[in-house]
Amino acid sequence: MTAAESAKILVNGLKDAGIGLIATLPDVNLSDLLREVEEAKDVIHVPLCREEEGIGICAGGYLVGKKCAAIMQNGGFFNSTNAIVSTLLQYQIPVLLLIYYAGDIGDRTFASTGSMTEPVLQALGIRYYLMRDIGDAPELIKRAQILAEDAKKPIALLLTKELLGRRPALTSL
Amino acid sequence: MKRYDCLKALAADVKDALVVSSAGAMTLEWNSLHPNDGNLRVRTLGLCSSIALGMALGLPHRKVVALDGDGSLLMNLCSLPTIARMRPTNLVHIVFDNEVYEASGSKKTATGAGTDLVGVARAAGIKNAQWAITVDEFAKAAAAALRGNELCFIGAKVSTERTAVPPFPIDEVENKYRFMRHIERSEKIEIFKTNLPASYI
Numbered sequence: 395m396t397a398a399e400s401a402k403i404l405v406n407g408l409k410d411a412g413i414g415l416i417a418t419l420p421d422v423n424l425s426d427l428l429r430e431v432e433e434a435k436d437v438i439h440v441p442l443c444r445e446e447e448g449i450g451i452c453a454g455g456y457l458v459g460k461k462c463a464a465i466m467q468n469g470g471f472f473n474s475t476n477a478i479v480s481t482l483l484q485y486q487i488p489v490l491l492l493i494y495y496a497g498d499i500g501d502r503t504f505a506s507t508g509s510m511t512e513p514v515l516q517a518l519g520i521r522y523y524l525m526r527d528i529g530d531a532p533e534l535i536k537r538a539q540i541l542a543e544d545a546k547k548p549i550a551l552l553l554t555k556e557l558l559g560r561r562p563a564l565t566s567l
Numbered sequence: 568m569k570r571y572d573c574l575k576a577l578a579a580d581v582k583d584a585l586v587v588s589s590a591g592a593m594t595l596e597w598n599s600l601h602p603n604d605g606n607l608r609v610r611t612l613g614l615c616s617s618i619a620l621g622m623a624l625g626l627p628h629r630k631v632v633a634l635d636g637d638g639s640l641l642m643n644l645c646s647l648p649t650i651a652r653m654r655p656t657n658l659v660h661i662v663f664d665n666e667v668y669e670a671s672g673s674k675k676t677a678t679g680a681g682t683d684l685v686g687v688a689r690a691a692g693i694k695n696a697q698w699a700i701t702v703d704e705f706a707k708a709a710a711a712a713l714r715g716n717e718l719c720f721i722g723a724k725v726s727t728e729r730t731a732v733p734p735f736p737i738d739e740v741e742n743k744y745r746f747m748r749h750i751e752r753s754e755k756i757e758i759f760k761t762n763l764p765a766s767y768i
Contacts, residue, residue: 415625438624440653443645450614451649454587454621457607457743458629458750459758462621480611481618485743543761 397559400528401426404492404557405434407532411539413463413490414438415455417448421467421494423560424553428465445470449477452489461539463490468497468511469504471550478518478548488542490535491520491550498554500564515550522550525557568702570663571596571730573723576706577632577661580713583753584630584659585622585746589615589639591670592729593663597634599732604749608735608742612671613643616650616660623655626754630657630713637664637678638671644687650718651692659712660688660720665727673727685722696720 404427408416416431417440418424431439438460442448445466452462466474471493482489497508515522521541523534534551542549555561570593578601587607588594594608609615619633640646640662650660666679678684688696695717699705705723712719737745747758 415621440620440624440649443649444643447614447617447643447646447649450611450617450643450646451621451624453614454618454623455625456621457618457746458585458622458625459747459754459756460621460625477611477614481609481614484610485739487743 395528395559397426400557400559401430403528404531404535405430407535408463408490409434409437410532411490411536412461413539414460415440415452415462416465417442417451417462418465419445419448419467419470421496423496423555423558424465424467424494427553427558431465445474446477449474449481449489453481453485453487456487456489463492465492465494467494469507471511472507472514475514475518478520482548483518486546487548488546489548490538490542491548493550493552494558495524495552495554500561501555511552520548520550521545522552524552524554526554528557528559531557568700568705568723568725569728569730570665570723570725572702573663573699573705573709573725574600576702577709580710581632582630582713584632584713585626586632586634587615587619587622588634589636591636593634593636595732595735596730598735604745605753607746608739610739613639613646615639616646617643619658619660620646620650620653620655623658624653626750627655627657629754630659631655632659632661632713635660635662636669637662637666637684638668638676640684641677641682647688647691647693654718656716656718658718659709660693661709662720662722663725664722665725667727669727685720688720688722693718693720696722698722698724700724
């Protein structure tokens with residue numbers, strides 16, 4: 395599966411889950427996905443300067459009736475924690491957090507960021523799902539949105555290089 | 568100029584606009600002047616303008632007013648280029664600049680040391696950005712912004728004087744539900760519709 399094909403599947407999955415507003419901040423591994431978000435019809439795309447403002451934008455969108463998602467790197471998720479706690483958790487607002495998992499097993503960069511990603515999600519009480527197989531993605535996205543609405547909380551989906559079609563073969567390293 | 572007098576002028580013109588207000592005494596003053604389920608009190612310092620932007624984009628035909636403070640906006644300055652980039656014509660961003668972190672012990676903010684938030688807003692790309700120095704100027708600017716169909720930023724230099732008003736009587740979750748039910752009623756939409764499986768009905 396190429397990165398472009400994965401990106402199409404993920405964005406169609408988000409649209410099928412009813413997502414109407416997506417706030418994003420780039421990471422090179424999210425390039426194809428963000429291009430697909432930009433081109434998506436019937437989705438409001440908000441390119442951010444910093445991830446924490448995206449949490450506010452998603453909260454505002456939800457309060458007026460939009461289902462919202464934020465796409466960011468895990469470093470950006472760390473940047474967002476105050477807003478996640480004192481807005482999303484405090485007001486009980488569901489938002490899908492699609493977090494690119496930098497520093498995943500097999501990467502040669504961002505090991506510290508990768509090692510803290512799941513512990514921070516656990517500390518915040520945010521349920522999360524590790525996505526490696528693009529074949530499962532549309533179903534998981536829909537189920538995550540249902541869970542977010544039922545729990546009235548953010549739910550995180552961890553986007554790995556495999557999922558995004560960006561994992562180089564190990565023999566080339 | 569007193570913030571309370573500006574808020575009084577705004578309340579006279581606000582009609583059915585949604586109003587998002589930053590944490591602190593301003594929220595209490597606003598809710599005493601204009602108690603309404605279309606008011607949202609923000610708890611995360613800095614997030615007021617971002618939440619208002621999300622609302623403005625989600626409901627493009629409805630006016631949304633952000634009541635921000637200088638300390639709050641300084642903490643989330645990147646909100647300004649994002650607002651400028653999205654350019655929602657239904658958003659009115661008002662900043663009451665008293666040059667102190669009023670809700671956090673009244674230490675001086677950077678605006679007290681010379682930072683010009685209207686200048687920052689303009690430089691970020693919000694063309695219609697202006698200062699109001701008197702209550703009359705503020706009232707005129709706010710009325711024009713509410714009437715018009717253009718992204719507006721209004722900076723209001725105010726004193727640190729607070730007006731004694733009752734506390735905000737509801738918590739964050741009740742605020743959320745009241746606000747969303749207000750949106751459902753006024754927009755004639757259903758936000759909380761869920762499709763339960765047959766076995767749960």
